[in-house]
Amino acid sequence: MFEKSTWIRLPRNVVVGHGVRSSVVEVVDELHLQGRPLLVTSPTPRAVAAEPVAADFEAAGIDPAIVTIESATFESVETVIEAAEAEAASYLIGVGGGKAIDIAKMASHHLDMGFLSVPTAASHDGIVSNRGSVPDGDTRHSVAAEPPLAVVADTEVLAEAPWELTTAGCADIISNYTAVMDWRLAKRLKNVEFSEYGAALSEMTAEILVDNADHVRPGLEESAWVVTKALMSSGVAMSIAGSSRPASGAEHLFSHQLDRLAPEAALHGHQVGVGSIMTAYLHGGEHGIWRDIRDALDSIDAPTTAAELGLDDETVLEALTTCHEIRDRYTILGNGMDERAAREVATKTGVID
Ligand SMILES: NC(=O)C1=CN([C@@H]2O[C@H](COP(=O)(O)OP(=O)(O)OC[C@H]3O[C@@H](n4cnc5c(N)ncnc54)[C@H](OP(=O)(O)O)[C@@H]3O)[C@@H](O)[C@H]2O)C=CC1
Numbered sequence: 001m002f003e004k005s006t007w008i009r010l011p012r013n014v015v016v017g018h019g020v021r022s023s024v025v026e027v028v029d030e031l032h033l034q035g036r037p038l039l040v041t042s043p044t045p046r047a048v049a050a051e052p053v054a055a056d057f058e059a060a061g062i063d064p065a066i067v068t069i070e071s072a073t074f075e076s077v078e079t080v081i082e083a084a085e086a087e088a089a090s091y092l093i094g095v096g097g098g099k100a101i102d103i104a105k106m107a108s109h110h111l112d113m114g115f116l117s118v119p120t121a122a123s124h125d126g127i128v129s130n131r132g133s134v135p136d137g138d139t140r141h142s143v144a145a146e147p148p149l150a151v152v153a154d155t156e157v158l159a160e161a162p163w164e165l166t167t168a169g170c171a172d173i174i175s176n177y178t179a180v181m182d183w184r185l186a187k188r189l190k191n192v193e194f195s196e197y198g199a200a201l202s203e204m205t206a207e208i209l210v211d212n213a214d215h216v217r218p219g220l221e222e223s224a225w226v227v228t229k230a231l232m233s234s235g236v237a238m239s240i241a242g243s244s245r246p247a248s249g250a251e252h253l254f255s256h257q258l259d260r261l262a263p264e265a266a267l268h269g270h271q272v273g274v275g276s277i278m279t280a281y282l283h284g285g286e287h288g289i290w291r292d293i294r295d296a297l298d299s300i301d302a303p304t305t306a307a308e309l310g311l312d313d314e315t316v317l318e319a320l321t322t323c324h325e326i327r328d329r330y331t332i333l334g335n336g337m338d339e340r341a342a343r344e345v346a347t348k349t350g351v352i353d
Pocket residue numbers: 042043044045048072096097098099100102120121123124125126127129131132133134142157160161162165168172238244267268269
């Protein structure tokens with residue numbers, strides 16, 4: 001008897017383009033959302049986009065509330081839940097980078113409320129996904145969360161953000177190559193659930209971005225357009241898979257461990273990009289695709305070495321040898337890397353000297 005079932009949750013409206021920030025109120029209206037919005041933001045995005053969006057709501061006769069969070073933690077999720085209750089909010093709007101959007105997504109899941117995603121940086125592929133990712137003690141799991149009802153991605157805002165945020169988004173997409181390699185390996189060795197559609201979409205997204213790398217240049221609004229479309233596509237791959245597997249393998253374990261060992265040293269996307277160079281080497285050896293990944297990162301100005309991440313060699317090696325413990329996700333790292341093997345892969349790929 002056939003007993004499979006799946007439930008793919010995706011946004012109803014995705015609005016991308018020049019100046020669309022001013023469409024947030026219209027998008028809310030189109031979704032028939034009633035009552036008071038709570039804008040969930042972080043310090044810089046508050047000034048860049050949350051306050052202008054709040055002003056648009058006021059002009060439309062709607063009184064919005066705003067809460068600012070500083071970090072991607074469960075305490076921040078709690079802060080937002082309390083603010084939503086205290087302010088009698090009816091729905092949430094995450095305005096910011098990955099931190100603000102993840103926290104809004106997770107709080108709205110807990111509150112059983114709708115949420116909109118308004119990215120201010122093309123820096124991560126959680127813009128559309130129904131996963132939230134925050135550290136939990138010594139571990140980190142991406143948890144099921146509310147997918148956005150709608151996404152409003154203003155390329156003018158995204159293009160004005162610091163360039164390294166956009167290159168971080170590119171690197172988060174380029175890392176899909178190794179994430180899918182790890183996923184296939186885990187399917188073969190551990191029989192983990194695998195989605196051909198999720199994997200194919202994730203790989204195709206990385207392919208299209210790399211093919212369009214010439215259009216990803218500082219000062220070009222078109223860069224924000226190209227990268228944001230890729231970030232959305234990667235998020236849809238995660239929603240199809242019902243897991244972050246299409247976009248998160250050992251290179252993400254490496255980055256999550258760096259977040260613990262050297263908090264705020266580098267952006268999420270940049271860390272996973274460097275991780276991806278090394279895990280591609282572990283998958284394919286000298287003649288694998290690690291050089292293609294390094295060159296693709298280099299071509300869009302993303303870091304390819306520990307020094308460019310602002311990290312010392314020992315921190316990179318510690319992360320490589322311990323990151324398999326951070327979550328129960330089988331990858332090319334297996335039960336962990338030997339220290340000399342870690343030094344060899346990091347040296348051969350030029351990540352450390
Ligand atoms: N759920 C998912 O599927 C995914 C989740 N993630 C998560 O997303 C996070 C990484 O996202 P990322 O965006 O790099 O992290 P942040 O949200 O921390 O943003 C990075 C930096 O950019 C700043 N910033 C954001 N927008 C602008 C702007 N327009 N102008 C100037 N500065 C700006 C932020 O300012 P400020 O400090 O003031 O906030 C912050 O300093 C991680 O927590 C990661 O785990 C990543 C991928 C997928």
